[in-house]
Amino acid sequence: MLEHWDDNIEKIKELESKIIKGQLLEKQFTNYNEAIVLAPVPQPTSCRDGYAFRQHVAAARRNRKVDMIKEFDQYPIFYFTNHNAIQGPGNIVCMPDHFLKLDFELEVAIVVCKKGRNIKAEDADEYIGGFMIMNDMSARTLQMEEMLLNLGPAKGKDFSTVIGPMLVTPDELAHFETPCKPGHTGKNYNLNMKCWVNGKLVSEGNVGDMDWTFAEILERCSYGADILPGDVIGSGTVGTGCFLELNGTGLLNDPNYAVQWLQEGDEVVMEIDHLGTLKNKIIKDESKFSILAQKKNI
Numbered sequence: 001m002l003e004h005w006d007d008n009i010e011k012i013k014e015l016e017s018k019i020i021k022g023q024l025l026e027k028q029f030t031n032y033n034e035a036i037v038l039a040p041v042p043q044p045t046s047c048r049d050g051y052a053f054r055q056h057v058a059a060a061r062r063n064r065k066v067d068m069i070k071e072f073d074q075y076p077i078f079y080f081t082n083h084n085a086i087q088g089p090g091n092i093v094c095m096p097d098h099f100l101k102l103d104f105e106l107e108v109a110i111v112v113c114k115k116g117r118n119i120k121a122e123d124a125d126e127y128i129g130g131f132m133i134m135n136d137m138s139a140r141t142l143q144m145e146e147m148l149l150n151l152g153p154a155k156g157k158d159f160s161t162v163i164g165p166m167l168v169t170p171d172e173l174a175h176f177e178t179p180c181k182p183g184h185t186g187k188n189y190n191l192n193m194k195c196w197v198n199g200k201l202v203s204e205g206n207v208g209d210m211d212w213t214f215a216e217i218l219e220r221c222s223y224g225a226d227i228l229p230g231d232v233i234g235s236g237t238v239g240t241g242c243f244l245e246l247n248g249t250g251l252l253n254d255p256n257y258a259v260q261w262l263q264e265g266d267e268v269v270m271e272i273d274h275l276g277t278l279k280n281k282i283i284k285d286e287s288k289f290s291i292l293a294q295k296k297n298i
Helices: 002-020 054-063 121-127 140-147 170-176 214-221 243-253
Strands: 046-050 078-080 090-094 106-112 128-136 161-168 192-197 200-206 231-234 267-272 276-284
Touching (some): 054 243, 106 192, 121 214, 128 170, 128 231, 128 267
Antiparallel strands (some): 106 231, 128 161, 267 276
């Protein structure tokens, strides 16, 4: 569908019109609550994740007692994650080492709908096919170890990236457009973001808090490189959008703060206004294999 977006989106709009007018039989559909919902883009051509929310970056650095990095305000940054580990609602199966500081990350993501290269930010919104919720699952112990070598994230991030539950096209969000931050270019949206773990609200933010817009991130991504239909790009974590940040802030204010990480059996529910609700359950793999146990003793 994404490879021929302009033609296919018109066909989808025609189908939507028929549904609204009652021109299709009910038996031609499956009730959403009875369906097995997969990721909207189950096999993306690539998957990048950005670093767009200044609030999150500043809080994380404050919690580590280091100054805010000036380069954040100079250019948007991203990394490539494992596009073969994309999944939708349902179980997230984790290995034993993943449970050493297992974390969620509340994000919004886009999917690219047409090929482009060297795209300017003022034109880049035309390349966005739709928006989704993203949960960038993170194994913090693995992540922090490998990043000591100034590479990664790798094993700390490559086991599960959740997107869904549906792809919402930009025209559906037009009423929620909000000005981007001063000095920035591109569309932004006033959409509340929330995350619950086992029914407890742990995170709240807003897509409109993005400092770097998706248009600016696309400009950076496409410099000297093709972006393709089916490329998924995440925003990066919203402020308060992960246990790593929440734990750090809690300990900074109270040395006796009870840190929290995801455990086997936990239910993670994410919601963004008009993008739906994304539900996952944390499951432990039966394997006992530990990559951390393979470290050399020197």
